Amino acid sequence: MFGNLTGWHALILLAVVLLVFGAAKLPALARSVGQSVKILQKEVRDKPATSGEDTSVANRDNGAVESTDASARHA
Template sequence: MFGRLGAPEIILILVVVVLLFGAKKLPDMARSLGKSARILKSEAKAMKEEGNTPAPAPSGNEQPPAQRTIQASPGDVTSSRPVNEPTDTTQR
């Protein structure tokens, strides 16, 4: 029933989307979706890198970690935001 989408079905879906959202808003929606995908990708990469780094040995005089800046895309400074890294307050 829903297994195969041919060209007429895809064209019909696109026409319905254009009618619902309007041609003026579609580029903005696509741009917003692209930014969201880039942010998700950079966050996933940061989490992956964080998981690969070994945990530092605890010491008595720890300094707070430096603040990172997350950017939506490389070179995009208008949507960058500083992020405070979570601190581990558990005692072992």
């Protein structure tokens, strides 16, 4: 995606960012982006691995309805 990005492209991009956000807000913006990346990486790393069990609410609800119907037929 950024393989064709040359030095001139990066310089122009930096100039546009400076114009849009201003020099005073750049450190806060960079800090915010860095914190967001850290949080995203932590969430991806801490995501529990699924063991193939289906834990969706729809399947649990359907199972409960079926067991209720089955108990009603036997009663």
